[in-house]
Amino acid sequence: MEKKQFNILVIEDNEGDFLLVEEFLYEKFEEVNLNHAKNSRQAIDVLSAKSVPFDVILLDLSLPDRTGISLIYQVISVCADVPVIVLTGYDDFDFGIKSLSLGVSDYLLKDELTSLTLYKSIVYSSERKKITSALEASEKRARNYAKQLNDALEDERLRIAREIHDDLGQQFSGLKMSLSALKRLNGSKSEMEEIIDSMIGDVNTSIHSLRQIANELRPVILDKLGLFAAIEWLVSGFEKKNAIECHIQITDLMITLDKVQEINVFRICQEAFTNISKHSGASEVEVLIEKRYGELVLRIADNGKGIDETNVQKSLSMGLINMQERANFIGATLNIDSTPGTGSNIILTIPLNDNKNINS
Ligand SMILES: Nc1ncnc2c1ncn2[C@@H]1O[C@H](COP(=O)(O)OP(=O)(O)OP(=O)(O)O)[C@@H](O)[C@H]1O
Ligand SMILES: [Mg+2]
Known part of the structure; x- marks a missing residue:
């Protein structure tokens, strides 16, 4: 006999079937708190009102106001954390498998139901759901953490790039101006002039390197001219550096993404090219950017x-x-499609916010 109190919702319109399930449950569970809904509307009301969560839901698949897959979707949509066990008279194995892929925990045929199979299914489903919920929560935490790290990294790159550009860049430009002034004051003393020229050359090289570092940390073109211009810039730089022929086609320049999307898409392209x-x-290399059915x-x-x-x-x-x-x-979504010998295909599909891209 099970000691823990089980809160169970039985969604069943047939009174006889409900009584049978009730009898099986009282036979195996010492403490059971049973709720009964006779149609999907009642079930949703009970699920929405319940302050203590159910441990399990037993769901008959043919109710007077809703049946089958749409009923499963409706119930799961209001109680994603509660295991749902489908009880049905449909002798349909394929449907059973399909219902499992929709998020149902188990599928039991009423004709074959015994108190023991029902008991086992409830206990297993409830334990399994606890484990999967804990795993999902931990995965969500890890993803949130990774996202925060990623955002912090981008913010930090932006900050360093600005500091290099604005502070160091200004200081080096100031130094270059001072050296030029010194050269003018110095008149034609040639030895000194040579040294100053070489110093100006060094300062110029440093300014160039600083600009390059800042640009690699955060391409200015991305913030000033947007994603597509930045990808074109990336492609042309890649073509020059690697002597690999590149073709780029962008079919709709009016599409706008938000800043976080832009920087992430740009980084994905950077890694693909590297x-x-x-x-x-x-x-x-071929790059194609196009709008297809509300997606970029x-x-x-x-x-x-x-x-x-x-x-x-x-x-x-x-x-x-x-x-x-x-x-x-x-x-x-990112799909990487590649068979050895035939090259690789990186396909990134971004859903578009249609309010922003209404004319695109
Ligand atoms: N375009 C490509 N063509 C052929 N092989 C590729 C291509 N892109 C990736 N690979 C293969 O996939 C592996 C994993 O790529 P990934 O970008 O994760 O790592 P990496 O480039 O080796 O290192 P990292 O990106 O961490 O500096 C590579 O080591 C390489 O074998
Ligand atoms: Mg790599």
Whole structure:
């Protein structure tokens, strides 16, 4: 006999079936608090009003006001944390499997029901749900933490880039002006002039390096001209540095993403291009950005050797994982499609907020 008190909701319109379930439950559970709803409307009322959560819901799949999949969706939508066990007369194994994939914990046929099968199913489902809920909560915490780290990293990069550009950059420019003034004052004393010229040369190189560092930390073009201009800039820099032919096609320049989406999409592209340069051996890259059915689709395809899954699994590297995480942060999906020998395809699909992109 089970000692813990079980709060159970039985959603069942057939009085005879309910009495049978009730009898089975009282036979196996010492402490059971039973609630009964006879249709889906009543069930939703009970679920919405209940202050103490149910341990389990037993759900008949054919109610007078709702049946089948739509009933499952409705019940799960109001009580995602409670295990739902479907009890039905449908002798339909395929439907049973399908209901499990919809989030149902177990599927029992009424004709084969015994107090023991019902008892086991309730106890197992309840324990399983506790474990999966704890896992989901921990995964959510880990994702939130990763997101906060990622945001903090981007903020920090932005801060450092600004400081390099505004503070150090200004100081070096000031130094260069002072050196030029000194050179003028010095007249034509040639030895001194040579030294000053060489110092001006060093300062120029430092200014150039600082700009480059700041730009790598946070490309100015992304904030000033937006994502598409920044991707074009990235592609043209990549083409020059790597001697790999690149083609870029953007079909709709009016689409706008928010700042967090923009920086994450840009970082995904940066990693994709770094990977192409490091690993692919490609001679050509194609970038396509287009709007499709309310989504922005970005595709980066190379004609290199393709991504070898065994390399990915063996490697401790973070590039592809970070790309996936960044896509998750912004509610996008990232598919990496590659067969060895035929190159790789990175496809990022970002749902568009249609209010902002109403004309696109
Ligand atoms: N475009 C590509 N073509 C061929 N192989 C690739 C490509 N992109 C990634 N790979 C393979 O996938 C592996 C994992 O990529 P990932 O970006 O995660 O790591 P990495 O580039 O090796 O290191 P990191 O990005 O952490 O500096 C690479 O080591 C490489 O074998
Ligand atoms: Mg990489």
